[in-house]
Amino acid sequence: MALWQGKSRRKPTGGRRVLCAGKRKFEIGREKQFTRIGRQTSKAYRGMGGNVKMGVHMAEYANVVDKNTNTTKKVKIITVKNNPADPNYVQRNIMNRGATITTEAGDAVVTSRPGQDGVINAVLL
Numbered sequence: 412m413a414l415w416q417g418k419s420r421r422k423p424t425g426g427r428r429v430l431c432a433g434k435r436k437f438e439i440g441r442e443k444q445f446t447r448i449g450r451q452t453s454k455a456y457r458g459m460g461g462n463v464k465m466g467v468h469m470a471e472y473a474n475v476v477d478k479n480t481n482t483t484k485k486v487k488i489i490t491v492k493n494n495p496a497d498p499n500y501v502q503r504n505i506m507n508r509g510a511t512i513t514t515e516a517g518d519a520v521v522t523s524r525p526g527q528d529g530v531i532n533a534v535l536l
Contacts, residue, residue, distance in 0.1 A: 414440035444468055445505040446525040448488055453529055465529025473512065473531040475519050488531070489513045506531065 417438040449469035456464045493511040494500040510521045519533035
């Protein structure tokens with residue numbers, strides 16, 4: 412079943428709204444593709460105007476910034492420590508923006524959107 416991102420048939424008050432147009436192809440969303448820990452795999456998605464978004468399905472490394480030394484390193488991801496989006500994501504090792512991950516350099520917070528940016532960027536805590 413496709414995800415539809417158009418206007419609702421109901422008003423905020425609960426009344427019915429008669430839509431002047433039906434569903435359109437550009438209003439269709441896509442199913443969530445969660446980013447997990449594993450060998451790097453990604454997929455290209457077509458956006459509006461033919462733009463391309465790269466979604467990461469599995470990731471092994473993250474680009475981690477150390478604010479003390481102002482350096483960036485590519486380090487291996489060990490596990491997901493905390494995820495404020497959903498506590499179940501921690502058990503399933505799913506990463507998204509705001510998730511705290513344990514890396515070889517230490518704990519870091521993911522600052523990029525792996526499902527849309529195609530890369531995992533993080534900042535050391």
